[in-house]
Amino acid sequence: MPCEMCGKEVPRLRKVQIGASVLEVCNECAKFGSDIAMEAAKGEPITSGTAAIAAPPVPRTYERMPQRQRDALSRGDVELAEDYSKRISKARQGKNWTQEDLAKRMNEKKSVVSRLETGEMRPSEKLIKKLENELDIKLKERMEFQVEASKKTVGTGGVTLGDLIKMEK
Numbered sequence: 001m002p003c004e005m006c007g008k009e010v011p012r013l014r015k016v017q018i019g020a021s022v023l024e025v026c027n028e029c030a031k032f033g034s035d036i037a038m039e040a041a042k043g044e045p046i047t048s049g050t051a052a053i054a055a056p057p058v059p060r061t062y063e064r065m066p067q068r069q070r071d072a073l074s075r076g077d078v079e080l081a082e083d084y085s086k087r088i089s090k091a092r093q094g095k096n097w098t099q100e101d102l103a104k105r106m107n108e109k110k111s112v113v114s115r116l117e118t119g120e121m122r123p124s125e126k127l128i129k130k131l132e133n134e135l136d137i138k139l140k141e142r143m144e145f146q147v148e149a150s151k152k153t154v155g156t157g158g159v160t161l162g163d164l165i166k167m168e169k
Helices: 038-041 048-056 084-094 101-106 110-118 123-133 161-168
Strands: 014-017 021-025 075-081 139-145
Touching: 014 038, 014 139, 084 101, 084 110, 084 123, 101 110, 110 123
Parallel strands: none
Antiparallel strands: 014 021, 075 139
């Protein structure tokens, strides 16, 4: 294996910090830096430079909870309705409010309401809740995907690529 400093072929390399760089070098070139394995063995934490990246990870005292795997097209997920802009506009007009009236009630700018109603802007979760409360509407709905070829709802396994191809035809 070649030394990253002098290029000499050697059977073993040592990981050494030279300046701000961590290199794998031969024993002769190792004298120009400090051995990373020795620093870690001493128990002295390496806190700066690229050596901090190369230092062994600190063991965690907690375990991450396994997350439920979800299919992007899984059945029954609650998503923002495709016609959210029409729902907002219709509900606002039904209350005889101007865009400015709705914006004031929600403590938002008129331009935000305008962009929502034209579909230029997709509302955040916080904004969805404000809109639903002020207008007494539902902007989220449970999404169910159907395979047109068989005219039945996709099972719990989710939508496959084959199902999508059939939907396109």
